Amino acid sequence: MGNTFLNLALLIIFHFSMPTFSMKLTTILTDQSALLALKDHVIHDPKNVLTTNWSASAPVCNWFGVSCGSKHRRVIALNLTGLGLVGTLPPYIGNLSFLSFLRIRNNSFRGKLPVQLSNLHRLKILNFGNNFFSGEIPSRLGSLTELRRLFLYQNNFEGVVRFSLGNLSKLEILSLFENRIAGSIPSSIFNISSLQNIYLNNNILSGFIPSVPRDLLLREGIDFNFNFNFNNLSGHIPEDMFDHLPNLKELALSVNLLSGRIPASLFKCKELQKLSLSYNQMEGSLPIEIGNLSMLQYIYIGRNHFEGKIPKQIVNLTILKGFDCSKNNFTGKIPHEIGNLKNLQLLTITSNNITGSIPPQVFNISTLTMISLEGNQLSGHLSSNMGLFLPKMEELYLGVNHLVGSFPMYISNASQFTLLDINYFSGSIPDNLGNLRNLKILNLENNNLTSSGMSFLFSLTNCRVLENFIFNRNPFISAELPRVGSIPSEIENLSHLIDIELGGNKLIGPIPTTIGGLQELQSLSFEQNKLEGSIPSELCHLNKLAFLFFTNNKLSGPIPACLSDLTSLRQLFLDSNVFSSSIPSTLTRLNYLLILYFSSNSLSGPLPIDIGKWKVLTSLDLSNNQFSGDIPTGVADLKDLTHFSLSNNRIMGSIPESFDELLSLEFLDMSRNNLSGEIPKSLEKLRYLKYFNVSFNRLEEEIPEGGSFGNYSIESFKGNEALCGAARLHVPNCKTRPLRNSKAKTKLKLIIYIALPIASTILVVALIIIILRNKRRKDKLPTQEDMKPLGTWRRFSYHELRQAIDGFNDSRLLGNGSYGSVFQGALPDGTIIAVKVFKLELEGAFKSFDVECDVLRNTRHRNLVKVISSCSNDLNFKALVLEFMPNGSLDKWLYSTNQYLDILQRLNIMIDVASALEYLHHGNATPVVHCDLKPNNVLLDEDMVAHLSGFGIAKFLCEEVSMIQTMTMATFGYMAPEYGVEGIVSTKGDVYSFGILLMEIITRKKPTDEMFAGERSLKSWVIESISSSLNQVVDPKLLSTIGREHLKVKNCALSILQLSLECCVELPNERLHMKEIVTMLKKI
Template sequence: MAGIIPHQIGNLKHLNWLNLGINNIVGSVPPAIFNSTLSIISLELNQLSGHLPSDMGLWLPNLESLYLGGNQLHGSFSKSICNASQLIRLDVSHNYFSGSIPDNLGNLRNLKILNLQGNNLTSLGLSFLSSLTNCRGLEYLLFGKNQLLSGQLPGLVGNLSRSLQRFDASFCNISGSIPSEIGNLSRLISIFLFDSKLTGTIPTTIGGLKELQSLYLENNKLEGSIPFELCHLNKLAFLLLTNNKLSGPIPACLGNLISLRNLFLGSNMFSSSIPSSWTGLNDLLILNLSYNSLSGPLPIDMGKWKVLTSMDLSNNQFSSNIPTGVANLKDLTHFSLSNNRITGSIPESFGDLLSLEFLDLSRNNLSGEIPKSLENLRYLKYFNVSFNRLQGEIPKGGPFGNYSIESFKGNEALCGAAQLHVPCSKTRPLRNSMVRTKLIISVALPIASAILVLALIIIILRRRKRKDRSTTQEDSTPLGTWRRISYHELHQATDGFSDRRLLGNGSYGSVYQGTLLDGMEFAVKVFKLELEGAFKSFDVECEVLRNIRHRNLIKIISSCSNDLDFKALVLEFMSNGSLDKWLYSNNHSLDILQRLNIMIDVASALEYLHHGNATPVVHCDLKPSNVLLDEDMVAHLSDFGIAKLLSEEDSMIQTMTMATIGYMAPEYGIEGIVSTKGDVYSFGVLMMETITRKRPTNKMFEGETSLRSWVEESLSSSLNQVVDTNLQSSIGGKRSATDNCALSILLVGLECSVEAPDERLDMKETVTKLKKIKVRSVHITELHGLELQTGYFSLRQIKAATNNFDSANKIGEGGFGPVYKGVLPDGRVVAVKQLSSKSKQGNREFVTEIGMISGLQHPNLVKLYGCCIEGNQLLLIYEYLENNSLARALFGRDEQRLNLDWSTRKKICLGIARGLAYLHEESRLKIVHRDIKATNVLLDKDLNAKISDFGLAKLDEEENTHISTRIAGTIGYMAPEYAMRGYLTDKADVYSFGVVLLEIVSGKSNTNYKPKEEFVFLLDWAYVQQEQGNLLELVDPCLGSKYSKEEALRMLNLALLCTNPSPTLRPLMSSVVSMIEGKAPVQAPLIKRKDADQDARFKAFEMLSHDSQTNVSTFSHDSQAPRSTVMGGPWTDSSMSIPDETRDHSSSSMLLNNNP
């Protein structure tokens, strides 16, 4: 909804609730609104501007909630609001309010939520905190990102409400120590004090905050050691202490914090080894201990961190071999051991780390060869083993074709392909007899070892055969590890198999709950032997359950059989019943993360059955009633009565169809063909059923309509049509995060349930995808207000729109595939970005771009209509913009360039600035684009600018101000602090904007224009012209004299101001908008040009240049410059980009605090 709020709205005398939030409403807030009986005013996330009435709080006797966050309101913060005595929730965050925070906020005795973040507010000595001690019900106190706030946190913070759950004073100029009295706030869940000037030690009293889940203290000047009292925080999930001056040993007791997800202790002065107790942190996702003085061996059991996705141990003094258990970290994407003293060889098992994207083992003492198994790591984008003692031939396959000599230098005995300039040939002979001797030993020892191992294997096998024979004679039950249970005991434990104990009925039997005399509960499955197939079902289930063990499979305790009369299996008792009960009972409900966890559990069980045994097991009857939940809501797959065991030589078998209608794969239902891909199909249906809460046998799925086809067709119009209404109604402010998670699960479900078995995922791929969704969701569910507004399109729809991707409709070529023009059935003209199935970028940036832009609506952002993920197709469907990219308009071939007059150029600059201001300061999700360049600015038919390509973007939560990350962007546009140190803030976008602004005024490309050999960039030339007082020499000659010299000087000075080497001296984008509009003056500092070896920008360029040499692909037909190696704008790519080497987490992207 757009437009203004009519003044007449104040005439609605009986209006109680006004909700106009999350729209495109402009103009001022009518004063009449503040003279009413309203109890709730919700105007957040619009484009409202102007001042609020100074007496706004005097005439609102019933007001309980006032939401004004995410607008463009300015002026002083009215003290009269403190007269609205019934106020419970007050949110004025992310506006331009200035002046002092009222000292009488304590008059609002009922206040629970106070959010003042992201303004320009002040408070002498933080005096406003004193009055807030009167608000005894205060739960949220958020005043971070007010950079003018200064002073010390007073001890009276300990007198704030005992109900306080979240305290945010981050990114202010707060100094002094953290008061020990903060330990009085016993219900605190989150403390955000990062990016300030705090000194002193971490108070031990924080250890008394038993409910604390998040402690963010990074980027301060804290000293001393980590208090052992922190080890009492059993619920702590996020501990971030990066970039302080902390020292001493790392407490071993942190290993007791089993809830830890993110542990960041990097850039301090810690000394000790990694405590062995830490291997008990089973839910750890990210570990960063880099840049300390840690030593000793790496934990031999670090393979127990099963869900770890990122581990940075670089720049320490670790000395040991790399533990082979690292290969168990199947979700690991980022692993750095750079600059340590690691010895031994690179484990061959590293080839099993299929999710790995970043591996840095440089500057150690590694020896041996680079394992050829690393060729399997198809997602590995960054690989560095330089400066070790490696030898032999560098692998050629997989990702190794993309690496330069920089990845391998400093290893004299390595050789490789011709492009690496270290060829393997006869010209590299053994240098002396010592080398020959070593070679003989290296050959002889393995042969001798192999003979010895073979002899041991023969001995062991003979002994095992004897043991097996004796075991078979002694115990014929499926499991001999537990005592036998007689029929009498079972009868007594189940009250004679009474109906009161009945848990459920299956195809071949009934399940009862039983309790033994010692109090142990169990479930017993009693087979109905009168049914045909019951005997076989008992035998199959015994065989399967006897030979498999997995945490997500039901465990068999014992069995009871007296040949022909009675057969039963004694199983674990699952206290929470079946998934079917939780989905369809009125008194049970599951939130989105519970559903996702259950899906991961079932997928893990299936992965084990299909790939974890010499004999693959096909379950054949996957459905909600066969998924059981224990007391911790961990899912266990049950009922193997019709399971099939595939021999090693058979990938499928043909049999009689016995599974459940609605869940059966087509090839099983029609032809009786059983394979693991049949289970994958059933699991896809199960995923869709779990999210939609619609049985595949529902009456609505008759004829040609199935659950799958309904989901696929409905997603293209509205996600809400298919997602379970219980999810939609129960998530409140977290609705959009749930939508993103639900959409991701449904898309995986669609990939699993395609008709052709060969096109389905396997369960390993499925588990990986679901776990990545979970990693994203751990953070995404903490975001508020992201509403996924894209639709899902089928491949059939897109083929029809583009005439089957006809070359006549091709309008551009990007680094990862072509872009086509298409027409949807409703007449909308669209641009379809088609990612190549061979793209190393993969789904990560694809999902990032969907997650980022789908929740954003702004006139200067490109509109994303939807996406398509089907088979190996990854498609993004955008609005079609007739005038292509700004890069082509400025730098394209003669027939492509546009005649852009001065007013048009100014309009384009203003449009880009407004789009970035919205991303940084106005949207609820604060987003850093990371790749602003002329290629990524598109022009519509009226030459309005729209920012595109969010594949590299990063989310900036309210409690985060920066991320230290691997660089991802375009050479020539990246800010120096980002290019050199990976230090990312929104000021990096400001720098890139300054470069683009210079290009627009000059009509020249920053990276291609070199008036003299000594100048690397156009920006360097601009500095020279500024020093000489000749800035107007930069103006595009095509403009002739038809431009305003005053405006041109303002634009050029603004470009230099935005590209200041110091990020703190660059303006906010909202200020840039005012400067372009002439509402604020521009005073560009005189920046003295330095020699290339001193200038930060040139250091950054030097660091990146070798990477870019191998990343450049062929030339685009639309451009004279190399194509980008990251996802380009929907039309063409014309500049060289460096891909991100970290994982995404989005929204599908990652939060800024999760990837130092």
């Protein structure tokens, strides 16, 4: 019996010891398998760390970035920080069951996080910061109860925070900044007693800030930092929020929609070091209790609606380094006690209603690096010793005030100055400004400064990094010396200048030839002086010059033909001088010219015959000269023109009918010329034309009444004796005017009887020719010879393409579409190309190839993707060789955390896309409907110019057909209602898709976003928010970089969203045409 029990006991012990023994043999292999799976999911290892180090032949615990525990010899830490790895995270990562520390920050991992991460129950630190992970944060992360630090910042996570923060009872740091996380701040966030740092900034969180539970007891000695900057949070800050946060160190709520006052409970936070409330809608005063927060180092409350006086109790903040209360409604004086803040580095009180003088004590704070007091009502004199005690001062802004007195003589002692902006001072300019050797910007505009000669300019030659010198509107002339008041030849020594402005200074003499030495110059302004002589040819050497202002001088001679060498020129102002001769024909080479003013000179001759080459010109003023001849027909090519004046010249002929193509035109003045004929009725199409004047010409017949013409008075038409029209214009009634004589009537009848049969015959013949051509086009298969839009076409074989894209390697894959994949390749000569390989096993792929060939063969436009060639191997292989777009797709730029498009870039991209659609719809005999407009089909070249691609389901419309029916489906969310329901394809369907694209590019929300469910859509969301809560729909990243342009950005976004709604009206016939859309976008 005893032996039986002994054997049974041994059997039980052996049974339970086997798994333990087995675990020691197999679990390290489990770790190895998980890590090798991770290695397999890395598609790019630029430093070859994993490639050369992670091998099954070496012990796992010796692999790079891997650490094992001493007890179980299991992997407890993985650190792959900053290796530049590209790949995805496999689910097998969840098998590293002993893992406590997981760090893969600063790489390029992408895709969704595997839910198996929730198996890592021992995990204490998870750091995936600065990658490209996307999708929602898995809700099961809430089961990682040992987690102390969670870093998911700078990724593409979206949606709401669904995992239960309340379960993470040991969490100390939560860092989710710079993602696209929406919804409200989880109320459970303040229930975690261990939580010290919360970083949720730069997301799209909305709603109210949750209250802190009253029973929350925080441990002594723990520092707390809350950063919710750059979101859409609204409402008041909870009044009792800070009752239980005595150790709060940082409170950052800038760039939100918060309102109300600063809660009194905030002043219980005696440890507070940084307070950031800028760019909100908060109001009330800055309470005197602010002085109780003796640990404060930074106060940022600019761009709100605060009012009252700046409390003198601020003097108690003895370690304060930064104080910014700019753009509020503060009144009263600057407290002189500020001079006692001996650690202050930044003082910004810009754009308030501050009065009185600047306390001299301010200029004794030796730690100051920047003072900005511009835009107030400050008066009085500056301290005479200003500059003596500012050794670290870099930027000083005192403009737009009422300061008087002499120029501060000791300012050159502040040798670290990089920017100096002061005005309304008098006296002489010190010759020792050259001591400011770090000076980059010197703005002395609107002063009353004088100089004995130009000696101070000679001193500035020591400022080797000076880029902007602004000296407009100073007297700058004296009777003491004959050379005083002229521009010295030594100006060439300011060789780093980018911008020089000397307007309104009574300067005399010629423009020195040495001006050609300023090779970095981009803007040159000498307007409103008394300069004489001709423009020196040396000026034409300034090939970076973009802005040239010589308005209102006494310059003479011909306009130099060499100005055409200034290919970067955007604005050219030579008006109000005494230039003679004609406009040089070479000037039309300035393809990027936006504004040209030659008015009030003595110029003569005809207008340039190729005036239409100024394609992007917006303003052209040639008034008050002696120009003659007809108006060139090329003027109609100036599609962006908003201001055009030819008044008071000797122009003859008629007003071109093609003027109706100038859809952007707002101002048109052709008065006091010798124009004859009728006023074209087609000008009624110019919907933006606010000013129109053709008075004192020889015009005749009826004055149009439609469009903007209903707003003009007799002043626009007087001095034309043969005009007739409405009684309100005080001209004869056209209906009562008979034909001049019977011969005219007979001539009219003869024209009708002869012209009508001829016109009918021509029309029938034209229709037959068009039908036959279309039939031939449809019958013709696309060949390589057809695919020759670029002058460098060559023939490609399958093997050449395979070699160019490295055997269709996934590492060359740029993206996948409905019918194919696009690869990056390189030709033997180094040319980078994109190759679209069609998946012929898919139904519709053959047709898609033929359609893309057909579209790209028959279209040519700068904003369409260019095809280089094609490769077709019967039924086995079909590919298009396309121009490579190095900046990828618009989708990539919109939804990447590492790339950003500002409002101007977005607007330019939209104009490019609209221009491409305008060409497709209206630029060919056969309109083309794209049918699949979306961000993935908008590609960006190296200059960020947009090119439309993805013509796989495009449709051709016959001239006589405005719509067709099809079963081909476009991308859900972008297609027009009539397309999805009835399969009706028309150009108006593209207009609808473009409207959705406009909404997406401003809101950074896809129409398929999960927030749009049921009856709610991107369109309805924009309609709901556009009038009352614009900030909630505009991409926060646009509002996060607003600076001084906040209002402009919002107005621009509003205009674009309003246009998008006009594009997306339900009835196709009520939608705009792309021509109108292009015009409206350019006007924004």
